Amino acid sequence: MAVALPKNFSEVRQHLQEPLIRNSFFIMASSFVAAGFGFFFWMIAARLYSQADVGIATALMSSMGLLILISRLGLDQAVIRFFPQRDKSKVLGTAIIVPTAVALGAGVIFVAAVDVIAPELVIVRTVAPLYLAFLGAYSITWVLEGALNAIRKSEYYFVLNLLYGLRILFLFPLVFLGAMGIFSSFGLSFVLGLILALALLSRCSIRPAAGVDRVFIREAWQFSAGAYIAGILMSAPNMVIPIMVLNVLGAESTANYYITYAIVSILFMIPYAFTTSLFVEGSHGGEMKKSVLRTLASMFALLIPAIIGLALFGEQILSLIGKDYVEGITLLRVLALSAVFVSICQTFISIAKVRNDIRSLIIISGFVSVALLGLGYTLMHQFGLIGMGYAWFATYAAGTLLTGVILWKKGWITSS
Template sequence: MAVALPKNFSEVRHHLQEPLIRNSFFIMASSLVAAGFGFFFWMIAARLYSQADVGIATALMSSMGLLILISRLGLDQSVIRFFPSRDKNRVLGTALLVPTAVALGAGLIFIAAVDVISPELTIVKTVAPLYLAFLGTYSITWVFEGAFNALRKSEHYFTLNLLYGSRILFLPPLIFLGAMGIFSAYGLSFVLGLILSLFLLSRCSVRPALCVDRVFLREAWQFSAGAYIAGILMSAPNMVIPIMVLHVLGAESTASYYITYAIVSILFMIPYAFTTSLFVEGSHGGEMKRSVFRTLASMFALLIPAIIGLSLFGEQILNLIGKDYVEGMALLRVLAFSAIFVSVCQTFISIAKVRNDLRSLIVISSFVSVALLGLGFTLMHLFGLIGMGYAWLITYVLGTILVVLILKRKGWI
């Protein structure tokens, strides 16, 4: 005889099976897996390599991330926005070919001008072919990650992040390369990710067309342009800050900042997961007001306990990586608390994307970018590394206030 499920259990199960929550779960699980592997990656790297090597490697990786960000042209966001209504193969092929070509061109310029842009990274000239190969692979896998989310197949995104954990295995055999050993371990995981992504996409009956869909480019450009500018403004500080810390405070402080930020990024992944899923559901025509409230409620239910836990046990976590990194504990606590305000800003950005409110999107992203970099540079000179934490908190508190003012002016609240 069948056993009736309690009503409340059935409602919970139904809630978890809804696309918004289900995809949020897998995106968040992917982020947590990435953070977990990232923790062990940096813990092992810190024990096998010198702190200076870790600092140089993180700056190299940040430079590559910045080039990827610049080359997106907003097309990674357009994949999510236009997948439901256009030929997926042509959209994906266009979103791969155009940005990757731009990324490689930007990479060549960076290598040629590195003596002027960042003299501390002149090592990139000696490994230019490898740097460009990893850059191209990173560019392609970045688009594939967005495609899995757009397909509502975030479980494949989760699988991909599991594979990225393989970078840990490359650290010991590459130790003789110093900073380039860490960088190569990072890049090789993207090569494996590219192979797996092609296989998983084929199972979804998606095969990127090796062509540029000019009609799609024209239709997507208005949306892509705004999303591109906003994406650069919001993400560029994450790529620029390690290079800025290297310039202001040196390689050791850069390593300390990067390790601390990598740990706190576990918290930032919670709003990223839920707001990405909110954007996907809004693009598929989901009811926005209800989705926004459910997103905020679910997000804070996880975020607040996580902030408390990380603040209490952060010192032990840093100590596991290395005694030299415990000095980042004050920075960790400030960054952790700022996650509350980061989540509000990220939610607003997803709302603005769905509503195609490009003006508000650019206003909030411009404010965050300029304030974070400007305050970070100033406060690091005054207070050292903790100054970067103060910059994060002040920027996102003011950003949250700006979000509330915009929402009131538009009558959305």
């Protein structure tokens, strides 16, 4: 099935106004804004703070991200999947209360057992109340971001990401706190984001209901349970790897990895934007095969030039962060090339979510998680930090082959 290309300005304008493309644009613009602010955030942090402080701060932020991921219970995905059919306020209230309670409980356990789980992060015990407050704000804001995309108000998601840029300003007055200054700058932006996101949803007549909708929980659980497991499997490596690098190679290597990954994540934001919009449109009943083809065409039209540009100018970009980070150029180029395979795997995941094929979702996410962490740990010991880059490339290349096999066996390649 061929996708007709627009032939004149009016057709281009109509194409851009389609919900799939429009929301993809705003999600992608949000991602680029976040990446741009992130670049300046880390560039300034690298100049104001020591490399060891940057390494500790990134591990702290990753630990919080991992706790958020564990606490989701798949309800953030259920918000997108079930918003069109159910009472939005009740769904949103439930999706906030339950995961945030779990996140705070997990946070208390992490703080209590940090000397066993991650001895390098024992500093978290001295700032436990602040850590838990930021954890709660992060948890709620995560759900609210998904709600804005679910109601096709991705332009509000864009505004929210503009606000997050204020974290750069916090770096200056908090420099005396060392690693906690970087971490606090990150956390304070989510407190502000929480306030703005609630105000934006209120403009759409959506306010989180106080209480848990047990009917929604029961109906969503079959979907959300699988999405939860798959989400943990796919996202956990991003949270675990900085902590793993810290334990294997030290704080300086952790800073190098995190900064390099933060730059390459600009590429990963392109498939994230398009596949998130694909999931939203599929949940609203859009024609899947047509949407998938448009997603792939639009995604690679942007992704391929971006990969080439980053590979060519990556060394100059790293040098802007600091001369100590230029040694990550080889890692940057390997991670950039892996973005092609990451895009295909992410597209498959969105298709599986819409079709409620939880088994395939767990198969591909489980493979990626186990292979990336296992290969990364093994190859880091053998090759150093670049070993993690090799692991990314090999894992997602193999994952792409696996998605092709699954699609062929299920007949999704030829079906409408």
